[in-house]
Amino acid sequence: MAATGRDASVQSTTADREIVIARVINGPRELVFEAFTEVRHLSRWWGPEGFTTTTRAFEFRVGGAWEFVMHGPDGTDFREWISWTEIVPPERITLRHGEFRDDPEAFESVLTFLPEGAGTRLEMRTVFPTKELRDEAAEKYHAIEGGQQTLDKLAAYITEIVRKGVEG
Template identity: 70%
Template sequence: MPMTTNSAHQATADREIVITRTIEAPRDLVFTAFTDVRHLAQWWGPNGFTTTTRAFEFREGGVWEFTMHGPDGTDYPEWITWREIVRPERIVLRHGESADDPNAFESILTFDDEGEATVVVMRTIFPTAELRDQAVLKFHAIEGGQQTLGRLAEYAMNQNNAEEGQ
């Protein structure tokens, strides 16, 4: 019997982190802020982090190679490949330290149009429950994800206000 979406979600629940944020900006603008490297560099990562991009190609199969610089000076090499893109509704990506990272995880992002606002849901699925727990405890993944979407929200709202003021 084939698995339904609901039963597939239940099968991965112990390996997931789900973060939701309502952003007071139109969906097209929020999606563009998430998919254009000049915008990503302005907000990506938790509070206090900056990002340096080495390579970026936003297309299915394309790669974003970058370094996140922590507020304490620690550099974190990062790698993302875009697995599915449904503009402006959905992005599926694989994220790790490199293309061959055995601990890489998948994130599914949805952008739901709520008129003048956008609801972003980021569902991250780790290879194991242990890796999920490690991400939560050691790397503060929930707080970091909330801060990252908070930075996206602030950036998108500022972009929206600038566009409306023109």
């Protein structure tokens, strides 16, 4: 179905600044949503292949922030900051992501969690301030491949939890 009205104009004005990544995860939506809400989960799967994450501060609430460092496989550290701008359990999380609070190059992401059969379709729609920042993220930082790898790691983590029967 084509977008109409306001949605069509929003889509057309952001298309060249967007990265959209989606994946079906074999687990209930509530569990997939929860994997984004607690550090004990995030630290197990967040980031592309070979990356680990160290959390410095975490408060999952609208206006709260997650300050963390992603450690690359080559030893490079990437300082990151996320602020939650909307939380609608277990349907949607909207966030602002940059290197630090008030980062002028921060981008916005909307994560939607949709039931799909026995699983969950997770869609991450990210809009950058400019086309150039989007292109830099895709080309220099491999944001598309990294996002896909991150969702693959999430899927493996959820499969492990479901298999063990541990949901809390």
